Amino acid sequence: MTKASILLTGAGGQVGHEVNRLAAARGCALTALTRQQLDIGDSEAVEQIVSRFRPSLIINGAAYTAVDRAEQEVEAAMRANRQGPANLAASCHARQIPLIHLSTDYVFDGNKTGPYGEEDPVAPTGVYGRSKWEGEEEVRARLRRHLIIRVSWVFGPHGNNFVGTMLRLAAERDELRVVADQHGCPTCATHIAAALLTLAARISKGVDIAWGTYHFCGMPATTWHGFAETIISEACKIGLLDQAIPVLPIATSDYPTPARRPRNSVLDCRRILETFALKSPSWQEGLTTMLQGVTK
Ligand SMILES: NC(=O)c1ccc[n+]([C@@H]2O[C@H](COP(=O)([O-])OP(=O)(O)OC[C@H]3O[C@@H](n4cnc5c(N)ncnc54)[C@H](OP(=O)(O)O)[C@@H]3O)[C@@H](O)[C@H]2O)c1
Numbered sequence: 001m002t003k004a005s006i007l008l009t010g011a012g013g014q015v016g017h018e019v020n021r022l023a024a025a026r027g028c029a030l031t032a033l034t035r036q037q038l039d040i041g042d043s044e045a046v047e048q049i050v051s052r053f054r055p056s057l058i059i060n061g062a063a064y065t066a067v068d069r070a071e072q073e074v075e076a077a078m079r080a081n082r083q084g085p086a087n088l089a090a091s092c093h094a095r096q097i098p099l100i101h102l103s104t105d106y107v108f109d110g111n112k113t114g115p116y117g118e119e120d121p122v123a124p125t126g127v128y129g130r131s132k133w134e135g136e137e138e139v140r141a142r143l144r145r146h147l148i149i150r151v152s153w154v155f156g157p158h159g160n161n162f163v164g165t166m167l168r169l170a171a172e173r174d175e176l177r178v179v180a181d182q183h184g185c186p187t188c189a190t191h192i193a194a195a196l197l198t199l200a201a202r203i204s205k206g207v208d209i210a211w212g213t214y215h216f217c218g219m220p221a222t223t224w225h226g227f228a229e230t231i232i233s234e235a236c237k238i239g240l241l242d243q244a245i246p247v248l249p250i251a252t253s254d255y256p257t258p259a260r261r262p263r264n265s266v267l268d269c270r271r272i273l274e275t276f277a278l279k280s281p282s283w284q285e286g287l288t289t290m291l292q293g294v295t296k
Contacts, residue, residue: 006030006200007055009040009088010062015102015151017158018193019061028197031055035062040084050091057200059100060088063132067106070128071258081131086138089146098145098203098211100196105152105184105217107133110262115221117268118150118213126259136213147199148213149192149272152265153227155283156189157290162224166231167294170245176232180225180249184265185217188286192216195278202276210275215267218283225249230284231291238291 006023010016011032023030031053038049040062050058064070064080085101092099106129107122124130139146155161169176195216202209222230228247235241252263269280 005056005204007050007053007058008032009038009058009060009084010035012036013061013063013065014154014156014159014161014189015192015196016061018156018189019059019196022190022193022197026197028200038062040087041079043083043087043090046087046091050095050097054095055097057098057100057203058088058092059196059200060085060102063102064128067126067128067261068258070131071126074127077127077131078134081128082134082138085135086142089139089142092145093143096145098147099139099143100147100149100199100203101135101139102192103136103148103150103213104129104132105150105265105267106262107136107150108262108265110182110264112264115266115268116215116264118215118271125262128259145211147211149196149199150213150215150267151187151192152217152267153184153186154189154192155186155287155290157293158189162186162227163231163287163290166228167235167240170232170235170241173245175246175248176228177248177250177254178225178228179252179255180223181251182261182263182265183221183223184262185219185221185267185280186227186283186287187216187218188281188283188290190289191218191281191283191286195272198278199276214272214275215269216272216278217267217269217280218286219269219280221266223249227283230287234284234288234291238288240291240294
Protein backbone atom coordinates (compact mmCIF):
# COMPACT_ATOMS: atom_id res chain seq x y z
CA MET A 1 0.00 0.00 0.00
CA THR A 2 1.29 3.45 -0.83
CA LYS A 3 1.28 6.31 1.64
CA ALA A 4 -2.01 8.13 2.28
CA SER A 5 -3.80 4.99 1.29
CA ILE A 6 -6.51 4.20 3.84
CA LEU A 7 -9.79 6.08 3.58
CA LEU A 8 -11.85 6.00 6.77
CA THR A 9 -15.55 6.87 6.79
CA GLY A 10 -17.59 7.68 9.90
CA ALA A 11 -14.51 9.20 11.54
CA GLY A 12 -16.64 11.03 14.11
CA GLY A 13 -18.00 7.80 15.64
CA GLN A 14 -16.70 5.69 18.51
CA VAL A 15 -14.72 3.28 16.36
CA GLY A 16 -13.89 5.82 13.65
CA HIS A 17 -12.41 8.19 16.21
CA GLU A 18 -10.17 5.48 17.63
CA VAL A 19 -9.05 4.24 14.20
CA ASN A 20 -8.05 7.79 13.31
CA ARG A 21 -6.26 8.35 16.62
CA LEU A 22 -4.36 5.03 16.56
CA ALA A 23 -3.41 5.45 12.91
CA ALA A 24 -1.89 8.85 13.70
CA ALA A 25 -0.06 7.41 16.72
CA ARG A 26 1.39 4.63 14.57
CA GLY A 27 2.35 6.90 11.68
CA CYS A 28 -0.08 5.08 9.45
CA ALA A 29 -1.30 7.19 6.53
CA LEU A 30 -5.04 7.58 6.68
CA THR A 31 -7.60 10.08 5.46
CA ALA A 32 -10.44 10.35 7.96
CA LEU A 33 -13.82 11.68 6.86
CA THR A 34 -16.70 12.48 9.17
CA ARG A 35 -20.33 12.30 8.15
CA GLN A 36 -20.19 16.04 7.37
CA GLN A 37 -17.35 15.36 4.92
CA LEU A 38 -18.83 12.24 3.35
CA ASP A 39 -22.37 10.90 3.55
CA ILE A 40 -21.91 7.27 2.50
CA GLY A 41 -25.60 7.09 1.54
CA ASP A 42 -24.85 9.48 -1.36
CA SER A 43 -23.41 7.39 -4.20
CA GLU A 44 -22.16 10.38 -6.19
CA ALA A 45 -20.36 11.79 -3.16
CA VAL A 46 -18.75 8.40 -2.50
CA GLU A 47 -17.58 8.20 -6.12
CA GLN A 48 -16.17 11.73 -6.02
CA ILE A 49 -14.27 11.13 -2.79
CA VAL A 50 -12.88 7.77 -3.86
CA SER A 51 -11.67 9.14 -7.19
CA ARG A 52 -10.18 12.18 -5.47
CA PHE A 53 -8.26 10.34 -2.72
CA ARG A 54 -7.54 7.11 -4.66
CA PRO A 55 -7.17 5.02 -1.50
CA SER A 56 -5.87 1.47 -1.63
CA LEU A 57 -8.23 0.41 1.18
CA ILE A 58 -11.47 1.75 2.67
CA ILE A 59 -12.48 1.19 6.28
CA ASN A 60 -16.16 1.90 6.85
CA GLY A 61 -16.78 3.18 10.38
CA ALA A 62 -20.01 4.93 9.40
CA ALA A 63 -23.37 3.58 10.47
CA TYR A 64 -26.77 4.52 11.84
CA THR A 65 -26.51 3.00 15.34
CA ALA A 66 -29.60 4.29 17.20
CA VAL A 67 -31.17 0.86 17.75
CA ASP A 68 -34.49 2.06 19.19
CA ARG A 69 -34.89 5.15 17.00
CA ALA A 70 -34.34 2.99 13.92
CA GLU A 71 -37.77 1.42 14.50
CA GLN A 72 -39.25 4.81 13.49
CA GLU A 73 -36.49 6.08 11.21
CA VAL A 74 -36.40 3.09 8.89
CA GLU A 75 -35.36 5.08 5.83
CA ALA A 76 -32.43 6.77 7.57
CA ALA A 77 -31.20 3.45 8.99
CA MET A 78 -31.40 1.74 5.60
CA ARG A 79 -29.68 4.65 3.85
CA ALA A 80 -26.64 4.52 6.11
CA ASN A 81 -26.52 0.80 6.83
CA ARG A 82 -27.61 -0.77 3.53
CA GLN A 83 -27.16 1.86 0.80
CA GLY A 84 -23.94 3.23 2.34
CA PRO A 85 -22.00 -0.05 2.27
CA ALA A 86 -23.49 -0.79 -1.16
CA ASN A 87 -22.11 2.52 -2.47
CA LEU A 88 -18.70 1.92 -0.91
CA ALA A 89 -18.50 -1.65 -2.22
CA ALA A 90 -19.48 -0.53 -5.74
CA SER A 91 -16.77 2.16 -5.77
CA CYS A 92 -14.24 -0.31 -4.36
CA HIS A 93 -15.16 -2.85 -7.02
CA ALA A 94 -14.73 -0.29 -9.80
CA ARG A 95 -11.19 0.47 -8.61
CA GLN A 96 -10.25 -2.97 -7.30
CA ILE A 97 -9.85 -1.70 -3.75
CA PRO A 98 -10.68 -3.88 -0.73
CA LEU A 99 -13.18 -2.80 1.92
CA ILE A 100 -13.25 -3.45 5.65
CA HIS A 101 -16.82 -3.07 6.83
CA LEU A 102 -18.20 -3.33 10.38
CA SER A 103 -21.37 -5.12 11.34
CA THR A 104 -23.14 -6.25 14.47
CA ASP A 105 -24.16 -9.08 16.79
CA TYR A 106 -27.74 -7.80 16.36
CA VAL A 107 -28.03 -9.71 13.07
CA PHE A 108 -28.88 -12.69 15.33
CA ASP A 109 -32.18 -13.25 17.16
CA GLY A 110 -30.53 -14.52 20.35
CA ASN A 111 -32.39 -17.82 20.57
CA LYS A 112 -29.27 -19.96 20.23
CA THR A 113 -27.68 -21.54 23.28
CA GLY A 114 -23.97 -20.76 23.20
CA PRO A 115 -21.86 -18.37 21.11
CA TYR A 116 -22.80 -17.49 17.52
CA GLY A 117 -20.45 -18.51 14.73
CA GLU A 118 -20.12 -16.65 11.45
CA GLU A 119 -22.15 -19.26 9.59
CA ASP A 120 -25.08 -19.34 12.03
CA PRO A 121 -28.36 -18.26 10.43
CA VAL A 122 -29.22 -14.60 10.95
CA ALA A 123 -32.67 -13.42 12.05
CA PRO A 124 -32.53 -9.77 13.11
CA THR A 125 -35.19 -8.75 15.62
CA GLY A 126 -35.35 -5.06 14.66
CA VAL A 127 -34.79 -2.51 11.93
CA TYR A 128 -31.20 -1.75 12.93
CA GLY A 129 -30.15 -5.41 12.82
CA ARG A 130 -31.97 -5.92 9.53
CA SER A 131 -30.37 -2.84 7.97
CA LYS A 132 -26.92 -4.05 9.04
CA TRP A 133 -27.57 -7.53 7.66
CA GLU A 134 -28.75 -6.10 4.34
CA GLY A 135 -25.62 -3.93 4.27
CA GLU A 136 -23.48 -7.05 4.72
CA GLU A 137 -25.27 -8.70 1.82
CA GLU A 138 -24.74 -5.65 -0.41
CA VAL A 139 -21.01 -5.83 0.28
CA ARG A 140 -20.84 -9.60 -0.40
CA ALA A 141 -22.77 -9.21 -3.66
CA ARG A 142 -20.55 -6.42 -5.01
CA LEU A 143 -17.03 -7.04 -3.85
CA ARG A 144 -14.94 -10.20 -3.45
CA ARG A 145 -12.12 -8.53 -1.51
CA HIS A 146 -14.04 -7.57 1.62
CA LEU A 147 -13.77 -8.18 5.33
CA ILE A 148 -17.00 -7.88 7.30
CA ILE A 149 -16.15 -7.67 11.00
CA ARG A 150 -19.10 -8.18 13.33
CA VAL A 151 -18.55 -6.52 16.71
CA SER A 152 -20.78 -6.14 19.77
CA TRP A 153 -21.66 -3.84 22.68
CA VAL A 154 -19.17 -1.14 21.65
CA PHE A 155 -17.90 1.39 24.19
CA GLY A 156 -15.02 3.81 23.98
CA PRO A 157 -13.59 7.13 25.09
CA HIS A 158 -15.39 9.08 22.38
CA GLY A 159 -19.13 9.25 21.77
CA ASN A 160 -22.28 8.02 23.44
CA ASN A 161 -22.25 4.55 24.93
CA PHE A 162 -23.37 2.41 27.86
CA VAL A 163 -20.36 3.31 30.02
CA GLY A 164 -21.07 7.03 29.77
CA THR A 165 -24.75 6.45 30.46
CA MET A 166 -24.03 4.39 33.60
CA LEU A 167 -21.59 7.00 34.95
CA ARG A 168 -24.10 9.78 34.35
CA LEU A 169 -26.97 7.89 35.98
CA ALA A 170 -24.78 6.83 38.92
CA ALA A 171 -24.07 10.48 39.67
CA GLU A 172 -27.81 11.31 39.58
CA ARG A 173 -29.47 8.33 41.29
CA ASP A 174 -29.35 6.25 44.46
CA GLU A 175 -29.46 2.94 42.62
CA LEU A 176 -29.32 1.57 39.09
CA ARG A 177 -31.65 -1.06 37.65
CA VAL A 178 -30.07 -2.87 34.73
CA VAL A 179 -31.19 -5.72 32.48
CA ALA A 180 -29.65 -9.02 33.57
CA ASP A 181 -31.09 -11.45 31.03
CA GLN A 182 -29.36 -10.27 27.85
CA HIS A 183 -25.96 -11.88 27.35
CA GLY A 184 -23.21 -10.46 25.18
CA CYS A 185 -19.64 -9.23 24.93
CA PRO A 186 -18.67 -5.61 25.54
CA THR A 187 -15.97 -4.48 23.14
CA CYS A 188 -13.70 -1.47 23.52
CA ALA A 189 -13.56 0.75 20.43
CA THR A 190 -9.80 1.12 20.91
CA HIS A 191 -9.40 -2.67 20.65
CA ILE A 192 -11.56 -2.76 17.51
CA ALA A 193 -9.46 0.03 15.99
CA ALA A 194 -6.24 -1.85 16.75
CA ALA A 195 -7.65 -5.00 15.14
CA LEU A 196 -8.76 -3.06 12.04
CA LEU A 197 -5.31 -1.53 11.61
CA THR A 198 -3.71 -4.98 12.00
CA LEU A 199 -5.99 -6.26 9.23
CA ALA A 200 -5.18 -3.20 7.11
CA ALA A 201 -1.47 -3.87 7.53
CA ARG A 202 -1.98 -7.49 6.47
CA ILE A 203 -3.94 -6.38 3.39
CA SER A 204 -1.23 -3.85 2.52
CA LYS A 205 1.29 -6.68 2.04
CA GLY A 206 -0.55 -7.39 -1.20
CA VAL A 207 -1.04 -11.13 -0.73
CA ASP A 208 -4.56 -12.48 -1.09
CA ILE A 209 -5.98 -13.03 2.37
CA ALA A 210 -8.96 -15.06 3.54
CA TRP A 211 -11.65 -12.49 2.70
CA GLY A 212 -15.08 -12.91 4.29
CA THR A 213 -16.98 -12.48 7.53
CA TYR A 214 -15.44 -12.56 11.02
CA HIS A 215 -16.55 -12.08 14.59
CA PHE A 216 -14.46 -9.92 16.93
CA CYS A 217 -15.52 -8.94 20.45
CA GLY A 218 -14.27 -8.53 23.99
CA MET A 219 -14.14 -11.31 26.55
CA PRO A 220 -15.54 -12.63 28.86
CA ALA A 221 -19.24 -12.68 28.04
CA THR A 222 -21.48 -10.92 30.55
CA THR A 223 -24.88 -9.25 30.87
CA TRP A 224 -25.69 -5.53 30.80
CA HIS A 225 -26.09 -5.86 34.58
CA GLY A 226 -22.66 -7.49 34.96
CA PHE A 227 -21.15 -4.82 32.73
CA ALA A 228 -22.80 -2.05 34.79
CA GLU A 229 -21.54 -3.53 38.08
CA THR A 230 -17.98 -3.56 36.75
CA ILE A 231 -18.29 0.01 35.44
CA ILE A 232 -19.45 1.27 38.84
CA SER A 233 -16.81 -0.60 40.83
CA GLU A 234 -13.99 0.45 38.48
CA ALA A 235 -15.19 4.05 38.52
CA CYS A 236 -15.10 3.98 42.35
CA LYS A 237 -11.59 2.50 42.42
CA ILE A 238 -10.31 5.20 40.10
CA GLY A 239 -12.10 7.96 42.02
CA LEU A 240 -14.59 8.90 39.33
CA LEU A 241 -17.45 8.12 41.73
CA ASP A 242 -17.41 8.89 45.45
CA GLN A 243 -19.22 5.70 46.42
CA ALA A 244 -20.58 2.55 44.84
CA ILE A 245 -24.34 2.55 44.44
CA PRO A 246 -26.40 -0.65 44.23
CA VAL A 247 -26.85 -2.09 40.74
CA LEU A 248 -30.05 -4.11 40.78
CA PRO A 249 -30.74 -6.84 38.20
CA ILE A 250 -33.99 -6.53 36.26
CA ALA A 251 -35.58 -8.51 33.44
CA THR A 252 -35.89 -7.29 29.84
CA SER A 253 -39.66 -7.27 30.40
CA ASP A 254 -39.15 -4.69 33.20
CA TYR A 255 -37.47 -2.31 30.74
CA PRO A 256 -39.52 -2.25 27.53
CA THR A 257 -37.81 -0.66 24.52
CA PRO A 258 -39.08 0.02 20.98
CA ALA A 259 -36.57 -2.47 19.50
CA ARG A 260 -36.40 -6.07 20.71
CA ARG A 261 -32.84 -7.10 21.52
CA PRO A 262 -31.36 -10.62 21.41
CA ARG A 263 -31.16 -12.42 24.75
CA ASN A 264 -27.89 -13.98 23.68
CA SER A 265 -25.54 -12.28 21.24
CA VAL A 266 -22.25 -13.76 22.41
CA LEU A 267 -19.98 -14.10 19.38
CA ASP A 268 -17.62 -17.01 18.77
CA CYS A 269 -14.34 -15.38 17.73
CA ARG A 270 -12.26 -18.46 16.90
CA ARG A 271 -12.18 -17.79 13.15
CA ILE A 272 -10.45 -14.39 13.42
CA LEU A 273 -8.03 -15.85 15.96
CA GLU A 274 -7.11 -18.81 13.76
CA THR A 275 -6.93 -16.78 10.53
CA PHE A 276 -5.35 -13.51 11.63
CA ALA A 277 -4.07 -14.31 15.15
CA LEU A 278 -6.39 -11.64 16.54
CA LYS A 279 -7.24 -12.60 20.10
CA SER A 280 -10.43 -11.44 21.81
CA PRO A 281 -9.36 -8.56 24.03
CA SER A 282 -10.31 -8.12 27.68
CA TRP A 283 -13.13 -5.58 27.83
CA GLN A 284 -12.29 -5.01 31.50
CA GLU A 285 -8.82 -3.81 30.55
CA GLY A 286 -10.34 -1.60 27.87
CA LEU A 287 -12.77 -0.19 30.43
CA THR A 288 -10.05 0.55 32.99
CA THR A 289 -7.90 2.33 30.41
CA MET A 290 -10.89 4.29 29.21
CA LEU A 291 -11.91 5.36 32.73
CA GLN A 292 -8.35 6.35 33.60
CA GLY A 293 -8.46 8.62 30.56
CA VAL A 294 -11.62 10.28 31.91
CA THR A 295 -9.81 11.34 35.10
CA LYS A 296 -7.03 13.12 33.21
N1 LIG B 1 -22.26 0.94 19.08
C1 LIG B 1 -22.43 -0.37 19.29
O1 LIG B 1 -22.73 -0.81 20.41
C2 LIG B 1 -22.23 -1.34 18.17
C3 LIG B 1 -22.50 -2.70 18.42
C4 LIG B 1 -22.30 -3.62 17.38
C5 LIG B 1 -21.84 -3.18 16.15
N2 LIG B 1 -21.60 -1.87 15.94
C6 LIG B 1 -21.14 -1.44 14.60
O2 LIG B 1 -19.82 -0.92 14.73
C7 LIG B 1 -19.63 0.12 13.80
C8 LIG B 1 -19.11 1.38 14.50
O3 LIG B 1 -20.09 1.75 15.48
P1 LIG B 1 -19.86 2.97 16.45
O4 LIG B 1 -20.25 2.54 17.80
O5 LIG B 1 -18.52 3.59 16.22
O6 LIG B 1 -21.00 3.94 15.90
P2 LIG B 1 -21.21 5.49 16.18
O7 LIG B 1 -20.42 5.93 17.35
O8 LIG B 1 -22.67 5.73 16.14
O9 LIG B 1 -20.53 6.15 14.88
C9 LIG B 1 -21.07 6.03 13.62
C10 LIG B 1 -20.67 7.26 12.85
O10 LIG B 1 -21.22 7.16 11.55
C11 LIG B 1 -21.76 8.42 11.22
N3 LIG B 1 -22.78 8.27 10.20
C12 LIG B 1 -24.10 7.96 10.33
N4 LIG B 1 -24.69 7.94 9.13
C13 LIG B 1 -23.73 8.25 8.22
C14 LIG B 1 -23.71 8.39 6.82
N5 LIG B 1 -24.83 8.23 6.09
N6 LIG B 1 -22.55 8.71 6.20
C15 LIG B 1 -21.43 8.89 6.93
N7 LIG B 1 -21.37 8.77 8.26
C16 LIG B 1 -22.51 8.45 8.90
C17 LIG B 1 -22.30 8.97 12.51
O11 LIG B 1 -22.46 10.35 12.42
P3 LIG B 1 -23.58 11.08 13.33
O12 LIG B 1 -23.14 10.87 14.75
O13 LIG B 1 -23.50 12.48 12.87
O14 LIG B 1 -24.87 10.40 13.02
C18 LIG B 1 -21.19 8.56 13.47
O15 LIG B 1 -20.16 9.52 13.50
C19 LIG B 1 -20.96 0.29 13.07
O16 LIG B 1 -20.93 -0.43 11.87
C20 LIG B 1 -21.97 -0.33 14.00
O17 LIG B 1 -23.11 -0.80 13.32
C21 LIG B 1 -21.76 -0.92 16.93
